[in-house]
Amino acid sequence: MGMPKLFLIPSLFFLALASASPCKVTRRGLSGDLIIRGTVLTSEAALANATILVHTPSGKIAYVGDGCDSGLRAVDASVIECGHSIISPGFINTHEHIEFSTVNPLSDIGERVDHRHDWRVGARGHTLRAAPVNGSEINATAWGELRHVFSGTTSIIGGQMVPGLARNLDFISGLEDGLTAPAAYWDVFPLDDALGILRNGDCNYGSTPIDRETAGRFNRYIAHVGEGVDAEAANEFACLSNMTYDTLPATSGGGRSTDIVAQNTALIHALGLSTADFDKVAARGAKIVWSPRSNVFLYGKTLNVSYLLEAGITVALGTDWLPSGSATLNREAVCGASVMRESYGVALAPKTLWEMMTINAAKVAGFEDKLGSLEVGKMADVVIFNGEGEKELADYDESDAFAQAVFGNEKDIELVMRGGRILLASDGIKDLAAETCETLSFDGTNKIVCVSNELGSTFEEFEAFLEGVYPARLPTIPPQEPTCEPTR
Ligand SMILES: [Zn+2]
CATH class of the missing domain: 3.20.20.140 (Metal-dependent hydrolases)
Known part of the structure; x- marks a missing residue:
């Protein structure tokens, strides 16, 4: 048995934190397509200043790269600039x-x-x-x-x-x-x-x-x-x-x-x-x-x-x-x-x-051809974290883009998209959200939630109906979380 294919992260590894970069809409196009710029997580690496193009109405990813291709510039797409935020496939x-x-x-x-x-x-x-x-x-x-x-x-x-x-x-x-x-x-x-x-x-x-x-x-x-x-x-x-x-x-x-x-x-x-x-x-x-x-x-x-x-x-x-x-x-x-x-x-x-x-x-x-990574032809299921995730895991390098996605918190989420459809967005993206979306507070941060068409009622109405049950909007540490402390 050789060494596990894992690496140890130095625990004394201090770096200046990249400041949070909330996403904002910088262009509203007419085609319905969407360009998102930020740090894109791929199986090879975290690509800084990268671009993905979400095609409408297919809901698929049409481009991933540095954004310099002329074909991409010609597209009359809306643009979301996310700076250093982390763009990951939806979990x-x-x-x-x-x-x-x-x-x-x-x-x-x-x-x-x-x-x-x-x-x-x-x-x-x-x-x-x-x-x-x-x-x-x-x-x-x-x-x-x-x-x-x-x-x-x-x-x-x-x-x-x-x-x-x-x-x-x-x-x-x-x-x-x-x-x-x-x-x-x-x-x-x-x-x-x-x-x-x-x-x-x-x-x-x-x-x-x-x-x-x-x-x-x-x-x-x-x-x-x-x-x-x-x-x-x-x-x-x-x-x-x-x-x-x-x-x-x-x-x-x-x-x-x-x-x-x-x-x-x-x-x-x-x-x-x-x-x-x-x-x-x-x-x-x-x-x-x-x-x-x-x-x-x-x-x-x-x-x-x-x-x-x-x-x-x-x-x-x-x-x-x-x-x-x-x-x-x-x-x-x-x-x-x-x-x-x-x-x-x-x-x-x-x-x-x-x-x-x-x-x-x-x-x-069994969906690896269609989901699970940001690649051309796959469904545009996307989650974006602003990199402000809870730093409770002191052993991890906070500048690691993968760590910021993996250990991110709800309040740090900028966008959740399923097949190119916005389900949740931060305030800076609300211009692209449908009129039926609701503004809700997540742990003190305002988000736009766009689920009423699919839910059959507004989220607020549904939440009021289920009052007293375990919450669906959660703080960093969810209430009454079961222990993760091993005893054997
Ligand atoms: Zn089970």
């Missing part, structure tokens, strides 16, 4: 249970468990942690999509959907803006173990587990596997990765192991997997969805993702759900960075975390 959240978005995070009773069934059904003498949804699941889902959109996430895999707002990559009807591709398939109980079945040494779970042929038919099959730290969690992977592990069918159906580990598979959590298991995941080209905060809060620890990255596994971040996870993808990144340092002594590069929120996430969802 993609690869794991949510989005309908749990009106509940408060679970209180910390100090109990860390060994398997998800311990808290789900109160197995083995553990405390059952119920998280009932307040009100309708449709309203809660819309509410959750709004919370994620406001923090720069433009696509979600979350098991539920509403039309508009964030793209829902696990629903064909939720893809939005002319995006077409097979939707991902999302599975909470691949072994049909919803009743809380725990096995060790055989695969006698429910009667209708997933099988190799069925899983293989999906463009992406994304499943909870091994959510726990015990032998029973490891057993789930054995039953899903080895045809000969258990060949004896159960009389009631199911009972035999299968092997679904392939390029189209992504495993959510995978906390119970051994390094040998991850070697198999790597060899097969399967992917991993990482939800560190929820792992730490429920089980006291999370994966050593540096081992996975070194093995070449595509790892993407997901917030899991509000009760035990992060309220935003940015807070998931903060937790991921912090727990990797604390548990494994590894400083994840901000760019590595950014990839987990963008292109890796697109690969997990």
Whole structure:
């Protein structure tokens, strides 16, 4: 095993901060196309003084570069100048249970468990942690999509959907803006173990587990596997990765192991997997969805993702759900960075975390040709941060453009755009926003929110209707945030 492909950032690295650069509209064109200038994050580097062109009505990116091409100058586009602000692809959240978005995070009773069934059904003498949804699941889902959109996430895999707002990559009807591709398939109980079945040494779970042929038919099959730290969690992977592990069918159906580990598979959590298991995941080209905060809060620890990255596994971040996870993808990144340092002594590069929120996430969802990076022909899903992000992570170089996006806060967001459509903008961009947009305060900063067409009411009306539930507009540290402090 060689050195992980990660770099340590010197902790004593003081630099003058580039001053915040709020975006402003410097030209209003007639074509509907939009030129945005700033620091553009790409897989190669952060490109300062770069330009992207968003084409209308396709909602796609038509140009990325230094802006000097004559063809670009001829375009009668509107122009947004963003100075040193950071232009990133919109974030993609690869794991949510989005309908749990009106509940408060679970209180910390100090109990860390060994398997998800311990808290789900109160197995083995553990405390059952119920998280009932307040009100309708449709309203809660819309509410959750709004919370994620406001923090720069433009696509979600979350098991539920509403039309508009964030793209829902696990629903064909939720893809939005002319995006077409097979939707991902999302599975909470691949072994049909919803009743809380725990096995060790055989695969006698429910009667209708997933099988190799069925899983293989999906463009992406994304499943909870091994959510726990015990032998029973490891057993789930054995039953899903080895045809000969258990060949004896159960009389009631199911009972035999299968092997679904392939390029189209992504495993959510995978906390119970051994390094040998991850070697198999790597060899097969399967992917991993990482939800560190929820792992730490429920089980006291999370994966050593540096081992996975070194093995070449595509790892993407997901917030899991509000009760035990992060309220935003940015807070998931903060937790991921912090727990990797604390548990494994590894400083994840901000760019590595950014990839987990963008292109890796697109690969997990099976949309890497259309989402996840700012490239010509891809959808113009964009989030812009003004670089004033909370500097709570002292180990990171504050001038790192990737860090400013990854650890950015809601109040520092200048623009959120889905397929070229403005969903949220700072005050300086309001001239380009539709008349139906609302002005709202985000942690003391005024923003323009443009969701009423898709929401079917103004945001303010919807917020008033849901008064008292967990907020969708969040301060730097979301209220009652579950701990990210590992205990084992
Ligand atoms: Zn989950």
